[in-house]
Amino acid sequence: xxxxxxxxxxxxxxxxxxxxxxxxxxxxxxxxxxxxxxxxxxxxxxxxxxxxxxxxxxxxxxxxxxxxxxxxxxxxxxxxxxxxxxxxxxxxxxxxxxxxxxxxxxxxxxxxxxxxxxxxxxxx
Amino acid sequence: xxxxxxxxxxxxxxxxxxxxxxxxxxxxxxxxxxxxxxxxxxxxxxxxxxxxxxxxxxxxxxxxxxxxxxxxxxxxxxxxxxxxxxxxxxxxxxxxxxxxxxxxxxxxxxxxxxxxxxxxxxxxxxxxxxxxxxxxxxxxxxxxxxxxxxxxxxxxxxxxxxxxxxxxxxxxxxxxxxxxxxxxxxxxxxxxxxxxxxxxxxxxxxxxxxxxxxxxxxxxxxxxxxxxxxxxxxxxxxxxxxxxxxxxxxxxxxxxxxxxxxxxxxxxxxxxxxxxxxxxxxxxxxxxxxxxxxxxxxxxxxxxxxxxxxxxxxxxxxxxxxxxxxxxxxxxxxxxxxxxxxxxxxxxxxxxxxxxxxxxxxxxxxxxxxxxxxxxxxxxxxxxxxxxxxxxxxxxxxxxxxxxxxxxxxxxxxxxxxxxxxxxxxxxxxxxxxxxxxxxxxxxxxxxxxxxxxxxxxxxxxxxxxxxxxxxxxxxxxxxxxxxxxxxxxxxxxxxxxxxxxxxxxxxxxxxxxxxxxxxxxxxxxxxxxxxxxxxxxxxxxxx
Numbered sequence: 007x008x009x010x011x012x013x014x015x016x017x018x019x020x021x022x023x024x025x026x027x028x029x030x031x032x033x034x035x036x037x038x039x040x041x042x043x044x045x046x047x048x049x050x051x052x053x054x055x056x057x058x059x060x061x062x063x064x065x066x067x068x069x070x071x072x073x074x075x076x077x078x079x080x081x082x083x084x085x086x087x088x089x090x091x092x093x094x095x096x097x098x099x100x101x102x103x104x105x106x107x108x109x110x111x112x113x114x115x116x117x118x119x120x121x122x123x124x125x126x127x128x129x130x
Numbered sequence: 131x132x133x134x135x136x137x138x139x140x141x142x143x144x145x146x147x148x149x150x151x152x153x154x155x156x157x158x159x160x161x162x163x164x165x166x167x168x169x170x171x172x173x174x175x176x177x178x179x180x181x182x183x184x185x186x187x188x189x190x191x192x193x194x195x196x197x198x199x200x201x202x203x204x205x206x207x208x209x210x211x212x213x214x215x216x217x218x219x220x221x222x223x224x225x226x227x228x229x230x231x232x233x234x235x236x237x238x239x240x241x242x243x244x245x246x247x248x249x250x251x252x253x254x255x256x257x258x259x260x261x262x263x264x265x266x267x268x269x270x271x272x273x274x275x276x277x278x279x280x281x282x283x284x285x286x287x288x289x290x291x292x293x294x295x296x297x298x299x300x301x302x303x304x305x306x307x308x309x310x311x312x313x314x315x316x317x318x319x320x321x322x323x324x325x326x327x328x329x330x331x332x333x334x335x336x337x338x339x340x341x342x343x344x345x346x347x348x349x350x351x352x353x354x355x356x357x358x359x360x361x362x363x364x365x366x367x368x369x370x371x372x373x374x375x376x377x378x379x380x381x382x383x384x385x386x387x388x389x390x391x392x393x394x395x396x397x398x399x400x401x402x403x404x405x406x407x408x409x410x411x412x413x414x415x416x417x418x419x420x421x422x423x424x425x426x427x428x429x430x431x432x433x434x435x436x437x438x439x440x441x442x443x444x445x446x447x448x449x450x451x452x453x454x455x456x457x458x459x460x461x462x463x464x465x466x467x468x469x470x471x472x473x474x475x476x477x478x479x480x481x482x483x484x485x486x487x488x489x490x491x492x493x494x495x496x497x498x499x500x501x502x503x504x505x506x507x508x509x510x511x512x513x514x515x516x517x518x519x520x521x522x523x524x525x526x527x528x529x530x531x532x533x534x535x536x537x538x539x540x541x542x543x544x545x546x547x548x549x550x551x552x553x554x555x556x557x558x559x560x561x562x563x564x565x566x567x568x569x570x571x572x573x574x575x576x577x578x579x580x581x582x583x584x585x586x587x588x589x590x591x592x593x594x595x596x597x598x599x600x601x602x603x604x605x606x607x608x609x610x611x612x613x614x615x616x617x618x619x620x621x622x623x624x625x626x627x628x629x630x631x632x633x634x635x636x637x638x639x640x641x642x643x644x645x646x647x648x649x650x651x652x653x654x655x656x657x658x659x660x661x662x663x664x665x666x667x668x669x670x671x672x673x674x
Contacts, residue, residue, distance in 0.1 A: 009386035023264035030191040071192035072135035074216025
């Protein structure tokens, strides 16, 4: 453990400690909903979720909350991922692991929706 | 940076642990492994969440879902349904009258509380200094030692109006001012964690759940009065609190938040722990000081007060755990913030351990001045099994009973004193129509007789005589005039005992006589216990 020598050190430590606790905060920059019912899991939702989280970790982006939903839409569209960010909710369907990585990097981290895959977009 | 999509907080308070929290947690962890979820779900041990009756408790973020009364066999379902698929397990949620309350903030028990002292209890990992710092921990200390003069700190605490939460309610700011004005280059700050009232566990819960808040409060107090060394006097019967405190002290030292030149300033402060052997009298400040010095834990006459001649004869400020834990909030958010809560003469909040005949027992924190009715019925959920409320005992063995007709009394220092009770450290024992008031008074007197240190005659002999009288009355051998004897002795002990223990020991008797004289009379004249608690000799004879 490095010593905290100044008020500024303390502030920095506080900010990084707070960043790691966004899951418990009242709100975060992004909220991701992943459909994780039996149909979703059969269609590969677990793999997509893991890929998404792996990508976010790579970017050290933790200002988010991930919520699982039993179902977000019809089974044929599974796996389904909804991204809430900057006041908009964007839905992606049939999200493969590769797609999940791109959604994570481009939309969740950088705030640019992946328009070619977005099937619905509405104000929050 | 590692991302966990679920943060699981297991209540690590003593009650939840003893209700089987640890075995639940170990099955939960096995199940997480089985489903390959250990990378996605973080499990931490928090402090007491408060609803001890409903334990073991578990809080699951980001949604803040609260599960209660968990058994190891429930772990499988929670992991397979909620953690894996996002399906919340309704049957394990808090339910009242068939209505489930999925999240903590919806449950009436929690929704009506105001948390200052318990601000982090149950919400952060009790063993992590980083999580305490994330919750603005040590920011108040930083502000105090870099931006404020010691006199400014004293002034701020004085202006907040905070009063000692150990029981007597002495203004903390004034105590600090006296400590700061005392001359001498060596001064001490002591944290009194010798909590001993039957049924009270406020201080233990703060130490177990948020130990850094107490260390930070002590450091601020030390800066304000000019002390370099602090002591925490905690009873050895609190092993978990001791473990968490030791860990917290180690962490704070490693970060340089205790030790020399804290945050690059000239302020130096460190803390040592002393374990008490559980004598009730050692919560009295002069006895406590004797005990730290390695002497017999007996009180002495005041003055001299500890602020002028305390530990090893040096100026010493002694504050209670709860008082110290509220100090960082006063400095961080400002005294105006604190003053807005509670009443004019009693600002802030008070932690109570709600026990006895009430639906939800546990640890609560409310603004001072909240009517007793609201505490017992709205937060505690009323009296179980359709029974009637009879009285509530505040202040433990030093306090008194608040009867039904005073149920709307605001709970603050002045109002309780006016009814012959005291705020005390925060034990709140609810009694229903099946509780016998004479028996309750006897119970507390028996406690005092046991705990009297024996140094002064009124307490040593007087409480014993009062106890004998009460025993006689509850056995159906009471005589005309016994009540008057109890009253006379009680008054004499109150005005002549050496320390607070003896001076307050007659309170439970005097207060029950004041409000429930008819129960005493029924025992004495009719040889009947109206609540059917006492085994009366006459009744037994009739039955035989």
